[in-house]
Amino acid sequence: MESTAHAFKANVDHALADPNLQDSLAKLKVGFSERRRQAAERLPEFEALRDRARDIKNHTLAHLDFYLEEFERKVVGLGGHVHWAPTAADARRIIAELCQSVNARTVAKSKSMVAEEIALNEHLEALGIAPIETDLGEYIIQLRNEPPSHIIAPAVHLTKDQVADTFLEHHAKLGFDKRLTERNDLVAEARYVLRQKFLDADVGLTGANFLVAETGSSMLVTNEGNADLSNTLPRMHIVLASIEKVIPTLEDAAVLLRVLARSATGQESSAYTTLNTGPKRPGDLDGPDQYHVVLLDNGRSSVLGTEMQDILRCIRCGACMNHCPVYGAVGGHAYGWVYPGPMGAVLTPQLVGVEEASNLPNASTFCGRCESVCPVRIPLPKLMRHWREREFEKHLTPKAVRQGLAMWSFVARRPALYRRLTAIANRALALFGRADGRYGSLPLASGWTRFRDFPAPQAGGTFHARWAKRKA
């Protein structure tokens, strides 16, 4: 996916002026957080499970090479294949070659953000292979030729009416020429259209929520069952997963599953949890003849051992964006790439470059709500601050900000001077119209006064000036 993260501010203007998006976000903000809160409250050990989930991921990251090799050994032992893809281009090439090896014309895909990350659909289409998204949300945005706006609810930016229009436009030629208004009818129509595509697909491509080293299994959770059709019906199943998805054992998976669905949607468990363990065995009624796992690095291994390592714990639940007031104001597309919200503000600069994504870690009030709900306790504000530090070191911080900060810092480090200047500022601000108690506009503060009045200082001087008088 082509990044527009550099155009964050323009993206924001666009998002704030989009009434459909604002309608959708208003619902998202209330729904997800309330359901997550209730799910957490219903499980007394939820906080302890978050600690365990964090510890499992930390342990795995400390021994990532070991568990990846163990996972590979198990997959090969089952008759499957593991392909190591250092870059996005490598992963695209490997998957294309696999598809071409079985003369695939269509690929049934279940939702995979890693596939978005490597821009797989565009690559396959260029080779004459049709990727078919089978997750309802992904299917909708594929029809609309839009990127996902949320990692677990890719079409969450759309209203029901927009979906109805999209279906009418694309399904009329299949005989569905009535515009639907009911949610269930829309789902039923998509289900009917997609069912034939599953049966036609030559290759099924899925992501993975977890890769279990002890068994060589890939684990997927969905609410639609589409992943199960993607990986059982076609002859070849390709799992595309990034390297940090590996975990040691099934027991670890059980802990992570308990925090994943609750954090994501407030469900105790997703409707479908599927383990894929190798290709079809003799005697199996169904399953793919070929089973391939493509392990993508794409810059992740370079995060290991750095101050950013904690982001590799992320299990992609989406809770951080569901609770983020910035995401709630502008939605996912404004972030300009695959991963939006707080986790995206940390991961995107790593994957597309901090120059391209410099706005993302800055566009946060550090309110900390993301960290407070993260199931693996990633200190997201701290990691965003680390990016700001790297930007400052690289002189990427805007010049006006740097100059303002330098002036402020010169004064703030000299208390006597600071005292004199704040007294002057206090008097100067008073001259601007203390009679009203506030200012409708102020020089050098248009960012504030465009939308807000600015309160005037109280009469009688600064606190320190008045305190000195009181003590005298």
Place this chain on the structure above:
Amino acid sequence: MPSSRPRRVALFVTCLVDLFRPSVGFAAVKLLEEAGCTVEVPPLQTCCGQPAYNTGDRATTRAIAAQVIDAFEGYDAVVAPSGSCGGMLSHHYPGLFDDDPSMKIRAENLAGRSYELISFLVDVLGVRNVAARYDGSATYHDSCSGLRELGVKAQPRNLLGSVKGLELREMKTPEVCCGFGGTFCVKYPEISNAMVGEKSADIAATGADTLLAGDLGCLMNMAGKLQREGSAVRVRHVAEVLADMGDLPAIGEPERS
């Protein structure tokens, strides 16, 4: 008073209170003195360093933190009428000196005796009620750092419960950020405006005539938005109401002549 109670307390005024609303500082002094503390205001303080810290300027942040550590040496407790500045001292300073063991020890020492005002009164000094009157209804906004870093949530509500004449009305989402975020509000004014617009709607829906919070930055942001919208809601720092100084002109209101 038990001998273990901190008696010699240093007030960390905060730069916004110093410049814009000294009454918050005096309210803090009054509340602390009434709780039996001797309050001093170390003269070598300026700011806690968050503008530099949150812009990624670690060198400047360390320099300012070192200055604060020097200025507040030796006091039993350091108290700020702000969860944001209090959290900076108590939760963020030690991490600035990971490569400087002697400074780290001093930063940890300061962190261990630094507090946000209201939680200090309730959790450390055991204050359960105040002698104050405020005729009206108020809604309380939980400022982010105080809430999530310092666990300030019940303490202000409990003390406000003892204010005569005051009725508390909760917002639907008192814990959602108001969109201030320090320099965020001028670096991303459109996003900040969307956030504070939602907050002002939540405030208005309570029907309360007063908005209270424990951080002046958030209060100035919300007051500015409410007043731009023509709202009659009065905005005050919670310490002012608790210190029975609720009759002062509210934030953004003209001085009475």
